[in-house]
Amino acid sequence: MSAATASESFDVIVVGAGPAGSTAALLCARAGLQVLLLERGEYPGAKNVSGAAFYGSAILNELIPNWWEQAPVERYICRRDIAFMSPTTSVALDFHCAGEGYTTPPYNGFIVLRPRFDRWLAAQAEAAGAFLLTSTVVDDVLRENGRVVGVRVRREQGDIRGKVVIACDGVNSFLAKKVGLQREFHAHELSLGVKEVLGLDPTIIEDRFRLSGDEGIAYEYLGAITEDVHGGAFLYTNRDSLSLGVIGQVSSLVERRKRPYELLERFKAHPAVAPLVRGAKLREYSAHLIPESGWSMKPTLYTDGMLVAGDAAGFCLAAGLYLEGMNYAMQSGLAAAETAIEACRRDRFSARALSGYRKHLKRRNVSTDFRAYRHAPAFVNSARLQNLYPEVVASGMEQLFRVDGKAKRKILPLARQMMRQYQLKPGDMLRDGYQVVRAYLW
Amino acid sequence: MVMTTHEEKMRTVRFRVAATPHIVVDSEVCRDSGCSLRACVYVCPANLFVPLDDGGILFNYEQCFECGTCYIACNQEGAIRWSYPDGGYGVTFRES
Numbered sequence: 001m002s003a004a005t006a007s008e009s010f011d012v013i014v015v016g017a018g019p020a021g022s023t024a025a026l027l028c029a030r031a032g033l034q035v036l037l038l039e040r041g042e043y044p045g046a047k048n049v050s051g052a053a054f055y056g057s058a059i060l061n062e063l064i065p066n067w068w069e070q071a072p073v074e075r076y077i078c079r080r081d082i083a084f085m086s087p088t089t090s091v092a093l094d095f096h097c098a099g100e101g102y103t104t105p106p107y108n109g110f111i112v113l114r115p116r117f118d119r120w121l122a123a124q125a126e127a128a129g130a131f132l133l134t135s136t137v138v139d140d141v142l143r144e145n146g147r148v149v150g151v152r153v154r155r156e157q158g159d160i161r162g163k164v165v166i167a168c169d170g171v172n173s174f175l176a177k178k179v180g181l182q183r184e185f186h187a188h189e190l191s192l193g194v195k196e197v198l199g200l201d202p203t204i205i206e207d208r209f210r211l212s213g214d215e216g217i218a219y220e221y222l223g224a225i226t227e228d229v230h231g232g233a234f235l236y237t238n239r240d241s242l243s244l245g246v247i248g249q250v251s252s253l254v255e256r257r258k259r260p261y262e263l264l265e266r267f268k269a270h271p272a273v274a275p276l277v278r279g280a281k282l283r284e285y286s287a288h289l290i291p292e293s294g295w296s297m298k299p300t301l302y303t304d305g306m307l308v309a310g311d312a313a314g315f316c317l318a319a320g321l322y323l324e325g326m327n328y329a330m331q332s333g334l335a336a337a338e339t340a341i342e343a344c345r346r347d348r349f350s351a352r353a354l355s356g357y358r359k360h361l362k363r364r365n366v367s368t369d370f371r372a373y374r375h376a377p378a379f380v381n382s383a384r385l386q387n388l389y390p391e392v393v394a395s396g397m398e399q400l401f402r403v404d405g406k407a408k409r410k411i412l413p414l415a416r417q418m419m420r421q422y423q424l425k426p427g428d429m430l431r432d433g434y435q436v437v438r439a440y441l442w
Numbered sequence: 443m444v445m446t447t448h449e450e451k452m453r454t455v456r457f458r459v460a461a462t463p464h465i466v467v468d469s470e471v472c473r474d475s476g477c478s479l480r481a482c483v484y485v486c487p488a489n490l491f492v493p494l495d496d497g498g499i500l501f502n503y504e505q506c507f508e509c510g511t512c513y514i515a516c517n518q519e520g521a522i523r524w525s526y527p528d529g530g531y532g533v534t535f536r537e538s
């Protein structure tokens with residue numbers, strides 16, 4: 001870093017060039033502020049892993065109209081497939097939508113690869129005037145009279161002053177912890193995702209998955225796919241590769257003594273998955289944590305001179321049907337930027353001056369969504385909901401469709417038999433049913 | 443090939459190894475605490491924790507994903523000292 005940069009003072013210092021940080025930096029820079037965006041990776045995205053089904057297209061379109069025409073996107077998502085698995089069977093809900101906004105701009109979602117996408121997004125922040133510094137670890141914040149007044153980076157003369165620091169440093173959020181805004185996490189609040197990108201010819205992908213042109217499909221798997229580990233799996237189609245991975249709650253991986261990469265192998269070998277990945281060749285293996293507990297992991301969101309956004313603030317909706325973090329990272333990044341812009345305009349940076357962050361988070365539907373889905377993380381903590389019931393559905397269907405010359409059974413007696421076989425108690429099922437209803441229905 | 447061993451997986455990942463370790467495991471703490479859980483051995487996606495017969499742990503930081511799972515999973519205070527590697531060092535994903 002040049003001496004000029006070190007001695008310079010910035011209006012806003014953003015830590016972490018993931019979707020939260022780059023979006024925040026972009027908006028602040030457009031408002032004419034002096035913005036420093038710090039990233040520890042060799043380039044933005046070098047440390048980052050997602051599926052990645054990106055559902056923030058409409059949000060990004062507000063900032064960069066028709067962004068997908070210039071960004072490194074793989075395929076737009078017009079099909080989603082949710083599969084319930086037993087060891088031998090899968091029952092899937094196949095959602096195919098050619099409706100307005102799914103196969104037409106701004107598109108509901110895109111499959112992306114983070115090292116490419118994040119790099120592009122950070123470049124947009126730079127183009128807007130933000131100063132991006134990569135290969136730079138932030139070790140701490142600078143404090144004066146209890147106020148955050150900048151950051152300390154791991155370099156010679158590494159103190160950099162800024163009026164507002166926006167911590168977008170991801171799931172481990174060491175900055176928020178250092179400042180006392182965040183507590184240490186428990187192993188049941190985080191899941192580990194292991195992922196592979198497997199190269200496959202585009203024409204094979206299109207034939208195999210019944211896709212034309214730029215269409216893409218996102219598969220989500222629940223049930224026996226992670227054995228007795230609380231978790232799930234995913235498979236997404238890229239242009240000339242597949243992204244697939246397995247997600248397992250850290251505490252349950254420990255309890256069951258399961259190695260994540262062995263679950264990944266078993267997932268690929270499942271009879272419903274094997275034909276989809278046949279002939280594909282491993283290009284890269286990766287791993288990353290996911291904050292799974294949503295609302296209950298939310299830190300104190302701001303203090304004097306500092307705001308927290310994205311995964312660092314626990315804004316990742318990861319529960320059963322959903323794995324959406326990138327879009328919320330962007331929405332909360334924007335809300336943090338709007339707050340910082342107001343603070344700079346008024347030249348006030350106390351916690352009180354930054355309290356407008358709440359209002360902006362609400363307006364951007366972040367806090368409202370997380371409050372609405374605050375019961376959904378119960379899913380992650382429930383082996384029955386996430387793994388057992390989907391498996392029961394799959395094996396139930398297996399029996400329902402079996403034709404072996406024996407008397408056909410109707411659904412009710414079959415259900416009774418399944419309950420016996422899987423030792424399901426009516427009381428538990430009622431409670432679980434209530435949980436699902438509370439999590440997703442109202 | 444679709445099915446791969448863990449070694450084959452790790453060979454696809456690019457690491458720029460820093461001179462100093464960013465994670466240090468104090469094998470004595472593992473041994474003296476009689477940690478029977480050995481969570482690190484199972485959860486580490488890079489399989490970097492090798493259990494020793496004496497109850498200790500052999501650890502090498504060079505092929506680490508910097509995910510943080512080990513320090514979340516280990517419940518023995520002081521066994522793992524965890525930080526990020528210097529800027530630009532460590533894992534560099536190209537595809538994920």
Ligand SMILES: Cc1cc2nc3c(=O)[nH]c(=O)nc-3n(C[C@H](O)[C@H](O)[C@H](O)COP(=O)(O)OP(=O)(O)OC[C@H]3O[C@@H](n4cnc5c(N)ncnc54)[C@H](O)[C@@H]3O)c2cc1C
Pocket residue numbers: 015016017018019020021038039040041044045047048049050051052053054055136137138139168169170171174192193194195245287288289290309310311312315316323324325326327329526
């Ligand atoms: C396996 C897996 C699959 C997922 N699938 C999806 C999906 O399909 N769709 C979806 O929307 N979400 C998905 N997610 C969640 C999503 O990845 C996150 O919610 C999202 O990346 C959060 O963005 P962020 O900007 O807050 O944090 P991150 O993307 O983690 O970015 C944080 C940035 O800060 C940098 N950084 C951290 N500490 C420092 C420091 N001290 N100094 C300097 N730089 C630092 C990091 O290098 C990184 O670039 C998935 C996650 C995983 C692990």
Ligand code: SF4
Pocket residue numbers: 467471472473475477478479480481482483491498499515516517518521522
């Ligand atoms: S590092 Fe932690 S979990 Fe691993 S053996 Fe040592 S004390 Fe046990």
Ligand code: SF4
Pocket residue numbers: 465485486487488489490505506507508509510511512513
């Ligand atoms: S940070 Fe992740 S990859 Fe590195 S040693 Fe710990 S668990 Fe293994």
